[in-house]
Amino acid sequence: MRSMLSLLAVASMLLGVALPVAAQSYPSSPITLVIPLAPGDGTDVAGRTMAEALARLLKVAVVPINRPGGGMAIGTDSVVKAKKDGYTILITPNAALISGRIMNPDTVSYDPVKDLTHLGGATRTPVIVTVRGDAPWKSLPEMVEFAKKNPGKVRAATVGPGSIGHFSIEMINALTGAGMTSVPFKGGAPGMTALLGGHVEVGAFSVGATSGQLKSGAMRGLVVSSKSPAFPEIPTLTELGYRQNLPGIWFAFYGPAGMPAEVTKVLVAAIEKVVKDPAIAATLAPFGMVQDYTPPDKVLAEIREEHRVLEELARKAGLVK
Secondary structure: OHHHHHHHHHHHHHHHHHHHHHHHOOOOOOEEEEEOOOOOOHHHHHHHHHHHHHHHHHOOOEEEEEOOOOOOHHHHHHHHOOOOOOOEEEEEEHHHOOHHHHHOOOOOOOOOOOOEEEEEEEEEEOEEEEEEOOOOOOOHHHHHHHHHHOOOOOEEEEOOOOOHHHHHHHHHHHHHOOOOEEEEOOOHHHHHHHHHOOOOOEEEEEHHHHHHHHHHOOEEEEEEOOOOOOOOOOOOOHHHOOOOOOOOEEEEEEEEOOOOHHHHHHHHHHHHHHHOOHHHHHHHHHHOOEEEEEOHHHHHHHHHHHHHHHHHHHHHOOOOO
């Protein structure tokens, strides 16, 4: 009996340390980082840059996989449905989780609050509303005044319905009564070509996409969603006296809901360290990206608040029923 009790005690001790040791072994194999856009996109650049740093920190390969399509819903949904072991994670801009879901509820079946584990915000790319460098308007109030006096004469290029640029134009319309007409294009490049060619009067694009034209003077920025270190002279809406700022583009990391707490803890700590790395910030700065670490709980809060604001805006603008 005494020997049996001794064996049970030893077994209990062994079992007691088994789970922590297993948890500490994560990660022990390559991690897939899903990017729900095509190669070369801003999300792709940011994701691949930080994947390399995560791999060095975690001592396993972090493999970026592009899964574009469906307004980023295809790649995002693949992570929602992935194994909950921490070996498939996601980096995506807010449009995949918020504006895309508002505009296309039939194709976006996941709930970003319930169906994902929030691992931390990483990067922000301000949206700038621009005009040609030779446009007669030197400021947003001047452009708004012209638009009010000349209904239908100010057309704004965006990268399509439901994009952050599209919502930015609708927000300016809602706050100022400008009445700009949003003109969708299949990407930032054709939209900027149309603006420079005089086919539209205004554009709403990311800082990274427009920085070259802004620096050369071919374009002039009227308002920005958040202060850009590269263009500190361009004001935000609140600096101009309006009650809220334009929505910007921001990227965050996610995993499927229900991942083990021990695995989540490892990933959250690693992502925070990588996002705060000055070398990463310096690498992404030329693309108009600003590294801005956001803890998981604040990412969740930002999703909820931005969804509330943009859904209300979409209904008032008649974009959705």
